[in-house]
Amino acid sequence: QVPADAPAMQAPGQHPPPPGHRPRPPPGDHPPPPGHFPPPPPPPPPPRFPPPEATAHEATPITVIRALPEPATPAAMATPVDPAASHADPFEIPHAPGVSSPALPAVGSAPLAADAAVSMSAGGGNTATDAPLPGEDAPHGLLSAWPWLAALSLALLAWWVASRRSHRLARETEQLSRQQRQLRSAHEQLRQQSAHLRNLSIHDPLTGTLNRQAFASELRELMDHLSRFGRPLNLIVFDLDHFKSINDQCGHLAGDAALKLVVGIVREHLVSADLFGRFGGDEFLIACADQSLESCAQLADTVRAAVERKAPLHTPALPGLTLSLGVAQANPEAGYLPDELFSRADAALYEAKRQGRNRVVTRDATAVVEPAPGHRHL
Numbered sequence: 001q002v003p004a005d006a007p008a009m010q011a012p013g014q015h016p017p018p019p020g021h022r023p024r025p026p027p028g029d030h031p032p033p034p035g036h037f038p039p040p041p042p043p044p045p046p047p048r049f050p051p052p053e054a055t056a057h058e059a060t061p062i063t064v065i066r067a068l069p070e071p072a073t074p075a076a077m078a079t080p081v082d083p084a085a086s087h088a089d090p091f092e093i094p095h096a097p098g099v100s101s102p103a104l105p106a107v108g109s110a111p112l113a114a115d116a117a118v119s120m121s122a123g124g125g126n127t128a129t130d131a132p133l134p135g136e137d138a139p140h141g142l143l144s145a146w147p148w149l150a151a152l153s154l155a156l157l158a159w160w161v162a163s164r165r166s167h168r169l170a171r172e173t174e175q176l177s178r179q180q181r182q183l184r185s186a187h188e189q190l191r192q193q194s195a196h197l198r199n200l201s202i203h204d205p206l207t208g209t210l211n212r213q214a215f216a217s218e219l220r221e222l223m224d225h226l227s228r229f230g231r232p233l234n235l236i237v238f239d240l241d242h243f244k245s246i247n248d249q250c251g252h253l254a255g256d257a258a259l260k261l262v263v264g265i266v267r268e269h270l271v272s273a274d275l276f277g278r279f280g281g282d283e284f285l286i287a288c289a290d291q292s293l294e295s296c297a298q299l300a301d302t303v304r305a306a307v308e309r310k311a312p313l314h315t316p317a318l319p320g321l322t323l324s325l326g327v328a329q330a331n332p333e334a335g336y337l338p339d340e341l342f343s344r345a346d347a348a349l350y351e352a353k354r355q356g357r358n359r360v361v362t363r364d365a366t367a368v369v370e371p372a373p374g375h376r377h378l
């Protein structure tokens with residue numbers, strides 16, 4: 001028996017009555033007759049049961065957790081919801097009669113369920129209607145899929161950016177390639193124009209031979225090279241005989257044709273190492289490297305004879321066209337001085353004119369050379 005003043009010291013429900021305790025009958029009730037046992041007392045409240053002041057909203061997570069483990073059958077889904085039951089617990093998922101409701105986990109041993117309920121409540125106030133139906137993806141599935149969707153979106157964005165960059169680079173590469181081809185073509189045109197201008201600057205436009213300045217430059221280079229080895233260099237200076245009369249009798253164009261004919265004949269007898277230039281007017285120069293004076297004089301006479309033989313056969317005919325040639329040599333004894341060599345060859349030419357034209361005159365370094373009238377140089 002519990003003393004009468006004991007319940008006043010304890011809060012109701014905080015301390016369960018000891019086992020075997022039977023509640024005190026209300027005042028005025030009669031004690032049960034012998035042999036009659038009162039109904040058993042309700043089970044004591046669990047220690048961690050939500051306090052009486054907890055709202056229905058706070059208890060909702062527990063209700064949802066109870067509904068999740070076992071989905072309702074189609075019959076249960078078709079059963080209308082009992083309004084009374086809704087009033088009792090608006091967040092409880094209705095179930096059909098006869099369908100056993102999933103067992104509510106023991107409150108005192110369900111801390112994980114309580115945590116899950118808290119997390120779902122924080123997600124936006126779940127209600128019984130938010131619970132996934134059979135066949136639907138659970139919100140947890142969507143939540144677990146969004147990182148993959150985000151990664152896929154990032155991958156697509158990266159591919160799009162890379163694709164645009166690749167197309168831009170391809171366009172720029174094509175543009176650069178086109179500009180490179182244009183530059184290469186322009187460079188080739190400039191190279192050809194430069195070569196043409198250089199060709200014009202060093203050659204005589206009428207006959208194509210080296211002009212006076214170019215011949216002099218080439219002669220000095222060749223002379224410097226041969227002087228290092230002590231090899232001879234021969235110079236031929238020749239002039240067309242009575243050329244003025246050809247111009248006067250046959251015309252200036254016939255005079256040009258006579259100049260070209262002579263140049264062509266000379267070319268037929270030269271080698272690539274020889275130099276051929278036009279001194280001016282009807283005078284020309286030939287430089288032959290590494291030959292004896294006699295051999296070079298023989299070459300000069302061969303050219304003379306060819307002009308004399310071919311001129312009458314030319315069209316228009318150039319009868320009486322002959323050459324006078326003077327030959328001199330630069331060697332270790334005579335020295336390698338271009339102007340001195342030219343003076344001796346020019347004196348030999350003057351001597352050939354003086355002796356009657358259409359001939360070859362040679363002047364070696366030991367010969368007494370009568371200088372040509374007037375002072376000429378390369």
Ligand SMILES: Nc1nc2c(ncn2[C@@H]2O[C@H](COP(=O)(O)OP(=O)(O)OP(=O)(O)O)[C@@H](O)[C@H]2O)c(=O)[nH]1
Pocket residue numbers: 206239240241242243244245247251252253254255256259280281282353
């Ligand atoms: N057709 C033509 N004539 C030229 C050219 N250059 C110079 N002449 C002429 O060539 C002639 C040269 O004559 P000269 O050097 O005085 O003497 P030449 O008549 O050859 O007589 P010799 O030299 O004494 O045999 C001049 O009448 C010039 O007008 C040219 O490019 N074309």
